[in-house]
Amino acid sequence: MYIAIVEVTDNKKLARYQPCKTEADAIAHSEKYGGFVVKDIGGNSDFWIVDKDKKTITQDTVTENRANVIKDATAEIHRLESTVTPRRIREMTTADGAKWVDNIEKLIAIERAKL
Amino acid sequence: MASKIKVDEIETVDGSGNITVNQPLSGSGAGLTSLPAGNLTGTVALANGGTGITAVGTSGNILTSTGSAWASTAPAGGGFTLKGSPVATTSGSNIDVSGFPAGISMLVIGFMGVGFAAKAQLNVHMGTASGLVDGSGYQGGSVQLRESANPDAVDSTSGFTINEHHSSAAPIYGQMIITRMNTSHAWTASYSMYLHTYENVVGGGYHSGLGGEFTQLRLRGGGNTFNAGSVNFAYLL
16 A cells, blocks of 8 residues: 655644555545645554655554553553442452552552553 | 539549539438438437537537536536445555535535445545645544543544544444535534444534645545445535
């Protein structure tokens, strides 16, 4: 797959693009609507760096990996928080109940450290 | 003074069978017993009782009077048109759909068990003839509601987003309704999805202006692979 990149944002993200099955199709699109042609590198295009001067796209894996870590940690925090129900809070009057919530707090702390 | 020639057969000198007539021929046609349709060519002009058009136009078009002529046009006010058969979402990381007619004012995307190999965030990108529109102009977001869990919310500037933050992939059922707001091709979207099981996603958003007629779209899995279901499209012109 090839991509005719028609427009790029100021922060080097895709603004307008046309996926094409062949390089010839992409070149034809580019000749009609402007821009340049690159080979599709796959992956999540939210994390592509599009350099219109060099006419290249590269995957910003550092930013993508960081975003995925934050997303997963946030989801896990939400999951852990949702386990501390009113019944669990009532049970904190017992030693076992208090320990259970303390353990959840420790797990949440681990996830927070990833953010 | 009129004269009359009576013959049984006229042949050209070279035997080609083509006789050139340089002056108009007239007659009642009463003696014409056969005129095969295959021998007729050209377009019957409006003045002669024909349509005056040479092409039938896009599939689904109807013959419409403009007041002074006939034209092949898309039906207006006739309700929604279903765009062909469902499009499978069983492979690839993007689903591209093109061929939408210009002039659509409302689009409904039906999701029938759209699934991913892993948890994913699905984005819908709209596009014009010059290309699909990515991270400029969108404002959108969605909230995931789950049984016995806090809601997850996500904002996005790169498309109309259906977030899927749970730990395993879940088929998506529901519909996204996208409506054109003005002649600048600004669009708004709203959607409500059921993610099997015990989860729902609701969301909405807008794009400030596509810069042209909407004609194509992409369902983007954000680098994740589609592995189940299908989508279909109904539109209102």
